[in-house]
Amino acid sequence: MRSPLRLYGRSGELASLETLLTRLRRGDGGALVLTAPPGSGRTALLAHAVAAYRDRGAGPALHVAGAPDERWVPYSGLHALLCAADPAPGDPDRVLRDGLPPAAFLALLRRLGCGRPLLVCVDDAHLWDPDSRAALAFAARRLGPGSRVAVLIAAGDEAGFAGLPALRPGPLDDDAAAALLDRLTGAGRADPVVRGALLREAAGNPGLLTALTARLTPAQLAGRVPLPHPLPGGDDVLAAHADRVGHLPAATRTLLLIAAAAHAHEPEGAGADLALVRRAAASAAVPPAACDLALHTPGGTAGALRRAGDRVHFGEPLLRRALLHRAPPDRRRAVHGLLADLLAPGFAALVQRACASPGPDAPLAAELEAAAAPPRPHADRATALTHAAALTPDDTAGQARFAAAAEQYRLAGEPGRARTALARAGAAPGPAHHVRGLLALADGPAPDAHEALLTAAALLAPHDPGRARSALLGAAEAAWAAGEALGYLDALTRIPADAADRDLAHYRDGMCAVLRGRIGAGHLLLRRCLDSGARDPGALLRAGAAGLVLGDLDAACRAGARALAAVSASGADALLPQALEHLAYAELRAGRHARARAHALDGLRAARRTGRPNSAAHLHAVLALAASVESGTRECAAHAGAALAGAAPHGLVQAETLATWALARADLAAGRPAEAAARLDPLVRPGLRRGHFATRMLAVPCYVEASVLAGRAVRGGGAEPVAEAVAEFAVWATRTTDPQVPAQLARCRALLAPVGEAAGRYGEALAHHDRAGGDFEQARTRLLFGSWLRRRRRTREAREPLRDALVGFERCGASAWAARASGELRAAGEAVEAPGPSGTPAPLAALTPQQARIARCVAEGATNREVARRLSVSTRTVDHHLRNVFAALGVRSRTELAGLLQDVPRDVSATSRPGHADVPTMPGADR
Template structure:
């Protein structure tokens, strides 16, 4: 996948389009090493799949052989050389394959190549890709310049890549050509590339790599891959990016050694000092290198060789990869000398401490200095400082304390994998005083990863159903914003969103979840994101947006399957699907979702799920499946102790479930008691759901006037709260209540029950679903439709949707 380079890719598309239309041209990509030239040629080759593609690349070791590159490019056309006129074919054969190059007429060779390519292009448009032209032999460059200049008259597209414009240097610049100097990727595109190519980089390290690479794609990849897993996870020296990086070959090693391998030792030490110092400031480099025996002549030498770029008060490497190669290829003794010199130079205190750490191994004074520096830095940098302090500490207790401080900072920074590693390191020291802190960090890590503890915890189960106090949740979000605890903020927003759901404020909850999702994407928090996304899916289901809920649910499941994310998220998604099904009276579908959720491992059971499971089981005429969740719910409610904080509507849930499982006047009493409990505690949506169920029960008891009163009350609350997911069911029930009494036929001749069946069938419901909703058998539903079709003048249920309500009178 190619990132950025929009103008260059547009030029490629334009030239290929013109070539398909019968005229060609030239596009030259020029830029420094690793700037993406070869990738743009690959892009052109991929887009030219319907054309004939010839490709060759210059080779430094073959630059002294005349016509070497030309032979590679034209080799696929060797069989067509014999079709050229005798003189042209003979000239070309001697140059490319006969070895007689000294006596040939170069102009005739140019015309012969032009004729050969023209003949090939008449069969099919031709695309010629020449990579690394700066390493090609001079003779090939001159011939290709001659031929490319005339590309506009034939369907031949030329794409070349080079460090400098050799076509211009050869004196054969084509006026039809397009020269495109590559400026590298901007910060946004570079970040997007790293997120895709090196996904394990934490945001802070990614920002460092982007700044270091200066937009050069090869540097972005090579620098990232040179870092150790611990460094990629965030534990980096803030003043020397490559401190601790092992020597590893990159795409730049060979060229670096060829260009700079002969530099004097003093010049190498000066350049290594620049590599070890993150700042572009020349002053600390001069101070440190003077003690190493380097002089101004070494700085001049490094600048003239093309290794460094020197300003009035600044210095940096001419190419970002030179810094990587310079630091990684230095010996341990050289690096130690440079860091020691920097630690004794006139630099900020924190920088001196880190350079002292890079120059030494076990050293308690350095460890104490790093720990002190950590106190005054953000958590992301503090964790790295404590981690490095632990590596320098000689005493076991102090080492364990540093590891735990590093783990705590890593948790605060949201670096949970690193927090787990550091907690394990602290546990390995096995000090009793640290065990509680280790357990606390591991609990935080398990919370982020979604790993559930074995065995149900009644206290946790209870708290799952207790709406957080809205004010406390809002205060926590405000604290996270004001204190700069940005890594905690997504979880604070998750808690606030759940609290808002508990207060039936769906619109506000949705916005809070979305803000949390944006933060997770910016800061690289995939597990927290999937938790937010699953609750957003639940919120969408309650709001009646099944399409959005389904998309979010699919994304959650895909993440958990690929990355073993939080086990709770799929459970919330199942519940969201069940809520959507219940709102549309698809009780059997809801029953399947809730049964799967009830039996899934790693997902704690909750009272809300239990109550929904009872309702779906009863409405699906499978009351036996309601027994276990109802028993669990009643035991949970009656078994609460003073140490447990009760969900204030547990009694209401139990009463509502009892009503569903009862008949006659007993059911009525339970419905009224449940409604009273929900109204007392201000749970509006749960109260409206109770009114809906009570209205359905009254309608089926042929008490339509009373049913309409409760159904209209439920409709008003659902509308006010934005709980659109329940409105379809309420309004369907009201439509049934509006039917005529006594089963008398309507204007279309339909009886009341026939009209109800037709109405549901017109909305796409199947016979079993209609039977489930109207408490009929599927056979009775089929009989009603059989009698209704002739009255309506239709022959199939597909035609029902085209009828107006007044035509069907439902």
């Protein structure tokens, strides 16, 4: 059996091919032209179509390819096609001798199928002779319903098939290119630095990626041997790109080479200065008409240059690289030298001079290094330092410059280029360790980053105290993410006192004091961080963290917003995901869930763009927490799953804690307190799986609520862990100024209080909420208080807090929690509309609260006896209600009931548990 050809990132193209083949199998004809740059997979797509068609046995298929040597032999293309037919019609050699009019070729195609549907595939049709292409295009335009012939053509843009349906496969996206590379190298066998270099060099071109990978040895792929620079391979693909403009006049080709060289000093994707290209062309005696031809004539150049205002871009990025690669070295250096002479002295001229240099040049390297200074953007600084390193005669100095370039690439949000520069830096001590540690902090295990940055700090301290301090701050950040309080303290205490940076000293001393239990002194120092008026992005991020530790959430949000503005102004794209993460988390803590979600989504996009998956894991956790309030279980589970998938292999305990808390909160909203308590139990209690030291206390109120509603706090000694958690939360409440914490503590105590004291505790909690504000937490307290009253059969009193809870949840967009509140309100005897998935009444709305609870339990698979035990009623009562449920909903079986309710949002009225609706939460509460 033949193994099917695996294509990556071509689902749209394959669907179009399948549509054509389906029509052909029905007897209808058609045509489709695949136009794409060399190496994009045109040939693979045609081969796939031929194999798929032949496997179905619908009819014959002819598959031929153009031959460069026969390009100017009249009718050679038609001759090759007829020779591929079995049997060949008549005498194919007569076609070469006498020719074949287009109409006669069309009639011949219709006979070749012998009454069966015929597929004709022509690869590289642009290499056919003009007469054959004209006949093929004539025939393809006349194939329609009932013709039983379909033509698939793969060709360059210049082949002359205008007017036919066309499909243009673009570059592979990142995921598809990575999947192809995994197949080529064996998943997991290629070193990450090598993977990044190959993917970046291939620019989404599958043919080039395949060629580059094939030229590397196993040791080079595994990273044991440094990669050659530039990467070998791909000459055929690049040559094919260059050949697309090879037939143009020499003056036009010169202008295209000038445009390609003019991109060298520009940022990625910025194009070239059209005025500079025109001036250089004039200096090289290129007539203006050549520029007009390159810009405006689609025939021949295939849209080689595209104008956008005063900039020009290559339509195909690989064409630019191909032109530079194919040009003789002396000619290429001469063009760069010409551009350097036309540019004013400065960064751009230095880069062009570097490209024009035939070998090492120490003075030029020194000038480039001097140009790599603020306020120039990080990407430009990286470019200058890379050229400087390549021109440096001394190996040690060159390695140091490559390490400095890696740091600038990292700050520019290009971790792949940073890793490539690090590979060329070799064993440069200190700076290279620093950048490797910071890259690991963004995309690697946090404990590894911690150790790497501590090592870098030790190496840098004697001669570069500034970088050493940065490395220690990075080590502290890694320990924080990993939940290692002692590692965090150790890294902070290693930062030397610096009178010039009092903000950092206050932060260091304040955080150390808080973690060592000297709360008052620590808060005083952290308050100075908030009040300092710092403008540096790093200082502002630390100020935001200080605000969170203090519990001053408004100040934390303000510092986060200022940090985001400072990062955006600095151009340090690598810091953007972190700034958005800090701001989103602060807003989440402040109860601004919609704002938190918006900033977290922006941060997630930035994290993906800049290669920071660890930040993405934290941002997914923030989004999961927001979804646990606003969207309910499904969206929360998706974001929490993404957070846990990224956090687990990299030891990101903080992200794991937040994601688990989010899942538990969604469980609570959906009326699953037992599941919520099970998730949170290992986080808030002592043990190996204990949650993050700085965030686990935030989950205690949810843990207490879930444990009480699930009955865990009243059975088998289960009250002791819950009481211990509340006692620890009470101690923590004295150490924070978070305005919600006193109310949450009072709510926890109300949940655990005897019947005679609970109402007073709830009143105390609501009084705290009135002072603190915040719709969501206040609504949660009102919901619990109303539920408590209803279970005490004080339904009239219960309606007011439940009504207020519903309004509060609706005001802050907490739809899942609003559903739970509406269920409780219906159970208290007040009519509340329960909208279904499309705004129609939900099926459960037709039932009484008790019937709805029984229906939900049965739909989940519980037997009548299990339902009776769960709801503390008799089996006969369940039987009676279930008959009425079947009648009210028009179903005849438990299976139909489960199908009817599978998409209905779950609320408290339908999901009772021991200790939940209508079951006492404390022994003897209803006796």
